[in-house]
Amino acid sequence: MKVILRNPRREVAVAGNRRVKDILRELDILPETVLVICGDDLVTADHVVREDATIELRPVMSGGLR
């Protein structure tokens, strides 16, 4: 599958049908720090992403002094 990451924007490939929680673990991303977007939907950690799918891991952390 294709995984889109942000800040900076880049793409990585992950092989096989995988649960979201396993993808995050493989990429060393804490679940609380991203939204997992599949098409027009948000998906939860137990969702299985098919090998031919694309997901976006959108960071939620904003920073600096606001």
Added chain:
Amino acid sequence: MKCRKCGEPAVLELRRHNAAFCAPDFLEFFRNQVREAIRKHRMFTKDETVLVAVSGGKDSLALWDVLIDEGYRTTGLHLDLGIFEYSVESRAKCEQFAAAHGVPLIISAVSDEVGAPVPVIKAVTRRPPCSGCGLSKRYLMNRAALEHGMPVVATGHNLDDEAATLFGSVMHWQTDALPRQSPALPSTHPKLVRRVKPLYRLSERETAAFAFLRKIDYIVEECPFAAGATSIAHKEILSRMEDASPGAKHNFLFGFLDRARPAFERAAAVTLNECLRCGQVTTGTICAFCKLADQVKRRVS
């Protein structure tokens, strides 16, 4: 994973609440948290106009969206920081949101007010960029509210922002900063408007999810000067604690607000004056904003 309320497939798991929600029930959960914040701290009423500080990011636009939906009278305030393409895009997001919702938006440029945009302020003052930026924002938000006759400024600070700020203050035992950390700061001077944070009960993942589900077009890219900011480092530490122990951030912040803050509040007694230069509120004779503007103008000219 199923929605706790209706049993339909969930779109978001909230581990600290031991719950998951479908989209409609999450949006309602979110609005309820904002309603509770406004009610508990008597932040504002529907008879008042609320100045909503909007950056173009997820938090402030989500806040504005909720307040409009809830029937509050709002005006947006966007401060153009002059940070290259990031600021151009941020301003455009705010303008598009305001136009789509038919709500007024005030735009003020930091370069007009301070004499230079944030990147130049950073270079000439050798301050951390977030320092001069934050100082300018607080000053300009208060001044804009006063000039337009609005009694309250609402900002999009969320639970993660507040927990990270508290963590930083505690790490350095900044006891003067602790009493000022509150979801609602009252007006303590005729020239100081109320400052409120209606999203303080919601994590930044929750505000991001709300913005996404509401199809709010916000700027996803981070401020280029935020990389390496201490507050980001504190957020990363707290996120690791949250991952190991869901609810850690909530317990840290709410425990402080409920049990520790009152002790520091009693210890604080600050006399407020009016700046001899601009008339805004300061604890000295010349306010920090005027000093910053003087410094920038000296170095730039």
